[in-house]
Amino acid sequence: MSVTSPAERDELNRLLIQTGRNDQKAFAELYKRTSSKLFGVCLRMLRDRGEAEEVLQETYTTVWRRAAGFDAAKASAITWLVTLSRNKAIDRLRQHREELLDEPSRLEETVDEQPTPAADAETSQEYRRLERCLDELEPQQRSSVREAFFTGATYNELATRCRVPLGTMKSWIRRSLMQLRTCLDQ
Amino acid sequence: MNTPADDGNNNLRYAEYVLGVLDADARAAVAHEIETTGEAATAVALWQRRLMPLADTIDEVTPAPYVWARIHDALQLDAPARVQPRKGLWDNLQLWHWLGIGASVVAATLAVVVSLPRLAPTAIVVNAGYMASTIQQDNGSTGWTATMDLQHARMVVVPATPVAFAQGRAPELWLIPAGGKPISVGMIARDKPTTLALDPALLARLGPTAALAVSVEPLGGSPTGQPTGAVVAKGAISVAPDGGSKVAMTGDGRADQARGRSSQA
Incomplete structure (x- = not known):
């Protein structure tokens, strides 16, 4: 499934709006088209299949209950869905925060990981634009932003993983975010 | 009363929330703001639009x-x-x-x-x-x-x-x-x-x-x-084989089948 074409995006918006009207068929179709993407997101952040399955289930039960509040003027359906699954996954990570901090080896194994570079054809125009802006950041800062996004780690965790003081990590990320905003909003 | 500096700080917090770097308490505070103030909701939505395309690069995995x-x-x-x-x-x-x-x-x-x-x-x-x-x-x-x-x-x-x-x-x-x-x-x-x-x-x-x-x-x-x-x-x-593409064959399966343990009733 690719959600990068405008037609596909419109179709997902339609399905999510229909879901908000209690249309079960639309909900099933929405799940069929988006669950692999959202499961990929959950799995990437939680690194545990069972937990990712639970968070995916929570995500879609919330989708069913909150779809009526979806506003296509504010965000596309896929952005709304990915946001929801990330928020659920991050909440789950925060619940386990202490356990995770007790396992430095588990944290370190993710340090050097880079996202799989997707083929150009598989990414959206928005992604390519973001990628160009990310490329303008310092390499270390760029990889910290990516690491943060893909793993849902806190400032503290990121500082530990990258072996830099907390203050350094904060300023890297904050500067990067402001730089990205300037670049993207041009 | 928002000074430009406050606005900058707030905006950073919303960005940090969307990126996912805040700890549980700070996250909960922003989540509450989103529910209660339109300004926060709009700022967060803008950051989602900016950052969420990163998820394009995440591999899809079909759930069971x-x-x-x-x-x-x-x-x-x-x-x-x-x-x-x-x-x-x-x-x-x-x-x-x-x-x-x-x-x-x-x-x-x-x-x-x-x-x-x-x-x-x-x-x-x-x-x-x-x-x-x-x-x-x-x-x-x-x-x-x-x-x-x-x-x-x-x-x-x-x-x-x-x-x-x-x-x-x-x-x-x-x-x-x-x-x-x-x-x-x-x-x-x-x-x-x-x-x-x-x-x-x-x-x-x-x-x-x-x-x-x-x-x-x-x-x-x-x-x-x-x-x-x-x-x-x-x-x-x-x-079972799925639509003809992936065939999970087990041979005739008999040789390695577990045998019933007990005798016929």
């Missing part, structure tokens, strides 16, 4: 079919509208060949399936999955063949070689998760196909590490919730 079954169950969704008669498993000749059962059994099963009330949702098409098991008797002959339709949460159990049962005794089918206690799937017929609904707890445990077994029980089923009589047939579960 039971996740949808759990969602469906948790939300108590009704069986959706009857669309066209369902196709798939029953039209999948490859599957029948794979199961190695004869045309007459197929015909008998089809007759049962066609006359079934539509309990299961028919409009829901998740990445379909089928599993199957050849449930063999101690002497190596096939007692039943079970086919599990994960998408519709049901199992059809077709008898192959009739197994003799004493008066007042009947076969009960059990799912045995790896390292777990048997879970009753239901009573099955000796002489005709039986269709059983699979609840989410059962669905969640189906898989190549689980096995099916048939034991001899009173007509109403085991009174204890665990097998009380002899196990007369047993079989491993395999994932």
Whole structure:
């Protein structure tokens, strides 16, 4: 499934709006088209299949209950869905925060990981634009932003993983975010 | 009273929230702001639009079919509208060949399936999955063949070689998760196909590490919730070929089938 074409995006918006009207068929179709993407997101952040399955289930039960509040003027359906699954996954990570901090080896194994570079054809125009802006950041800062996004780690965790003081990590990320905003909003 | 500096700080917090670097308390504070102030909601939405495209690069991973079954169950969704008669498993000749059962059994099963009330949702098409098991008797002959339709949460159990049962005794089918206690799937017929609904707890445990077994029980089923009589047939579960692309063959499967442990009742 690719959600990068405008037609596909419109179709997902339609399905999510229909879901908000209690249309079960639309909900099933929405799940069929988006669950692999959202499961990929959950799995990437939680690194545990069972937990990712639970968070995916929570995500879609919330989708069913909150779809009526979806506003296509504010965000596309896929952005709304990915946001929801990330928020659920991050909440789950925060619940386990202490356990995770007790396992430095588990944290370190993710340090050097880079996202799989997707083929150009598989990414959206928005992604390519973001990628160009990310490329303008310092390499270390760029990889910290990516690491943060893909793993849902806190400032503290990121500082530990990258072996830099907390203050350094904060300023890297904050500067990067402001730089990205300037670049993207041009 | 927002000074430009406050605005900058707030905006940073919203960005940090969307990126996911805030700790639990700070996250909860922003989440509360989003609920209560339009300004926060708008700023967060803008940051989502800026950053969420990063998720484009995350590989998709198809979740197991039971996740949808759990969602469906948790939300108590009704069986959706009857669309066209369902196709798939029953039209999948490859599957029948794979199961190695004869045309007459197929015909008998089809007759049962066609006359079934539509309990299961028919409009829901998740990445379909089928599993199957050849449930063999101690002497190596096939007692039943079970086919599990994960998408519709049901199992059809077709008898192959009739197994003799004493008066007042009947076969009960059990799912045995790896390292777990048997879970009753239901009573099955000796002489005709039986269709059983699979609840989410059962669905969640189906898989190549689980096995099916048939034991001899009173007509109403085991009174204890665990097998009380002899196990007369047993079989491993395999994932069925899917649409002709991925074929999970097990050879003739007989050599490595687990044998029923106990003697015939």
